[in-house]
Amino acid sequence: MTWDLLRETLLLEQYNTRLPVLGVAFLGATAGLVGSFLLLRKQSLLGDALSHATLPGIGIAFAIMSTMGFNGKSLPVLLFGATITGLLGVLLVIGIRKTTRLKDDAAMGIVLSVFFGLGVAILKMVERIPGQSAAGLDGFIYGKTASMVWFDFILITVILIVTTSITIAILKELTLLCFDADFASAQGWPTLRLDIILMALVTSVTVVGLQAVGLILVIAFLITPPTAARFWTNRLGWMLVLSATIGAISGWLGVSISALHSNLPPGAIIVIAAAIIFLFSMIFGSARGLLPRYLRHLQLQRKVGRQHLLRSTFEILEETQQTEPLKNVPIDMDLLRKHRYWGKGELARLIRQGRSEDHIERQPSGELRLSESGFGEASRITRNHRLWELYLIKYADIAPNHVDRDADMVEHLLGAEIVHQLEAELDLSKPIIDSPHTIMPTELGLQSEPSA
Incomplete structure (x- = not known):
């Protein structure tokens, strides 16, 4: 590795790495923005349950398309199937929480484990479908950033624009939901509808993130940037900006480093980059960092x-x-x-x-x-x-x-x-x-x- 190659990669001068770097940076910004509300809502693990719940949808979508004689590896179809089962997983978490005495962590743990086990079983079953190869579907588990194409980049960009627009439009309502949901409900605000909107935003980011970092590591994209941002500010507006920035920087650094060393998996390096920023924030963060507090x-x-x-x-x-x-x-x-x-x-x-x-x-x-x-x-x-x-x-x-x-x-x-x-x-x-x-x-x- 030379300094010229490092500079070209970080400054997006390399054609082969420009698209993945930009795509994952946009994804990190979107995940940081949405993840901030999950963190304040004390539902960060919901993203983990949702991401694992997408795996059965990928296998089912592949099986249905292959059985009908179509291309079972069509990315829009696979993402559609992941979205359906992901939303089903979220609804099950909400349903278990509303109808039983179980707390959020127990409900999420049940949904996460059951859906992930079901997804692994379905992927094993679809390997036996004649005339179709299920090879590559496991890339949604660990991510396949290097194979990102223009369609993926455009999809991520659209999700970023839509998510940012919705967040700005209902920022006041989401703020009230995150800080005092009981008061919002007592005042007549549609808290259930707001919860569903927030879950829809999380689902869209999670499903798109499957392509980049995989369902196992996408939760780090939703939790780590907002957690790191929380150490620097006590104001929601600045937290959203910092969280999106940290997510973008994590994605940019992770993919760039992985591109320079082909044997390093992009998803893992992205998470490690986010973790390093988190540790720095935890120590030096001006609002809640350990050193300033001391x-x-x-x-x-x-x-x-x-x-x-x-x-x-x-x-x-x-x-x-x-x-x-x-x-x-x-x-x-x-x-x-x-x-x-x-x-x-x-x-x-x-x-x-x-x-x-x-x-x-x-x-x-x-x-x-x-x-x-x-x-x-x-x-x-x-x-x-x-x-x-x-x-x-x-x-x-x-x-x-x-x-x-x-x-x-x-x-x-x-x-x-x-x-x-x-x-x-x-x-x-x-x-x-x-x-x-x-x-x-x-x-x-x-x-x-x-x-x-």
Whole structure:
């Protein structure tokens, strides 16, 4: 393999590979688009049941056409037969789910195994039909991308256009179906009809995908791109675009690599390419990736530790002083350590963080003192904590001796808008109820002594 051959293949300059690459890329985009709704509908395995349910239709269509004296390997006829049994499999899954207590996974597993076993048996039987050869029908199991012709490409393109048009036309309805089907049904939306439309779209993509990746691997085309896209965004529109793009890239890379190495099966390489993109997305995805989530967790831990340190320091100042206004004076580290039962290592880390953010100052005597900015921040944090305590006591009916723990779990997420709403909701000029803290820090004449 030379670099020139690699460039020509990836850039579609090779005539022999241009059609399969484009066809499978279009198929990947369509499968990614439709698969997104299956993923959000929590029915991803339905595509697997559907793909396996197409196998009996292929064998039956071949047997009927061969018995009548026609060409049993006519692709439109085989795909028509696959569509019929595929839809029958989907209807059986829906019927089992509606009429029994079985869950979706059990219903899909039953349909998948029964139809696939029936399909294998039928393919064995049609091999005995005199005058017809069933050789090549097993290509629908593993895919035969290299044999793609103009008819296949045109069919895939039409499916892509039709699927995209229908998705755009009923995007609002499909969104409601995926996120809250019960609410949609209660509001009078035709959820069953929408489900059937979605299944028809999945069926069309699955049947066309048999030619490219085969019925065993087509499920990866329906699941992997939307799953990878989900790691990058929480918005449906962007998820659809990313899923279609990932599906197209997977198909493009898979067929191109397979074309460069003739001994590599295209279907398997396509799935491997999609899996690599999935793994990259799982690690680095900005919305739900493992690494960004870990970094956000560390950032939240730092924020929680900083706020606990500042609030504890402020509360110690309140406990050790009976004067108004409250004075910002140095405090002993032992008092701070005992206030929240911090270990020496944890407290030292929080103090280093506070000093780096210019909230804590270490005095020559070894005591700690809030800086000017730290004193104001500590006052704000303490006030927000007590606002939430009072709100829980008044509206959530939480006992005053338990409210501190509950407020401690939420206070770090309070933004300015929520604080303003709490202030509006609570009339701070009147006593509400006995609380562990009845005085708001900003109601005190707070002042900070200048640094020595």
